[in-house]
Amino acid sequence: MLWKSSLPESLEIDGRRLTLKVRRDIRARRLILRVDPADGGVALTIPKGTSNRTAIDFLERHEGWIAERLHKLPPLTPFTHGAAIPILGDLHRIEHRPDARGGVWREEQVVFVTGKPEHLQRRLTDYLKGEARKVCRTRSEALAGKIGEKVTRVTVRDTRSRWGSCSTSGALSFSWRLIMAPEAVLDYVIAHEVAHLRHHDHSPSFWRLVSELVPDHQTQRRWLKREGSLLWRFG
Incomplete structure (x- = not known):
């Protein structure tokens, strides 16, 4: 999935291109991964002192978890006539x-x-x-x-x-x-x-x-x- 030493702006999971939002938080004690239920994007919180390589390895290990969360998201329901x-x-x-x-x-x-x-x-x-x-x-x-x-x-x-x-x-x-x-x-x-x-x-x-x-x-x-x-x- 990832091979560069810098964090990407998006990920490809199961053929889907997902936006990756990265936030560095000095208060965070560990890497935190979340799938945004609104748009299906991926949010990654990185604690102080954590290298990009460590964050990339973390993302790679959790590809399956991300795919599972995406699969469990209910379908989008736009505000349209008849919905x-x-x-x-x-x-x-x-x-x-x-x-x-x-x-x-x-x-x-x-x-x-x-x-x-x-x-x-x-x-x-x-x-x-x-x-x-x-x-x-x-x-x-x-x-x-x-x-x-x-x-x-x-x-x-x-x-x-x-x-x-x-x-x-x-x-x-x-x-x-x-x-x-x-x-x-x-x-x-x-x-x-x-x-x-x-x-x-x-x-x-x-x-x-x-x-x-x-x-x-x-x-x-x-x-x-x-x-x-x-x-x-x-x-």
Whole structure:
């Protein structure tokens, strides 16, 4: 696969050309390899002091692992007329109505999108981001009030490294793609970040608080680990 002493910009695995994203991290303790579920690219984290030759050998040894991960990725589902996407875990069929007005709305298990075909992807994405922002803000504030804490701000982003985050100032951030996860999973991630308003660590006290907020949080954590990559295959 590789023969040069410098790291390549792409890899060829099972006849597929994959982008290689390399990040050198002084905090990393070991080489870390990840397949990006959004585009199928490969990300390699290299700790300080690790040579390119060592990194290349690591990649070569893990060709089979990369191929297996690619094989397990669910198929891509673009936002197009007739496609089915989950919203809070329930499948909705996309219905494009180019001549209608009203932007984007839902009725039962259908999500309607108006406007030109070339704007469908952006319009539906913006709608889902807005829904995610609204749900995450409302539920975060409610849970924070329940434990006597306060949320200063809620934002949604298209993060791939984490589902949510909490700053020391009380600002919470979530992946907007959680709006497509089952509702219980979304509630767990919200509870996880709200618990960080009180405990800025993953201590036993933190997990006790998470358990109080979401008693079955282990089930939701397992879903994210097993099925979470599916959320990046939509859109």
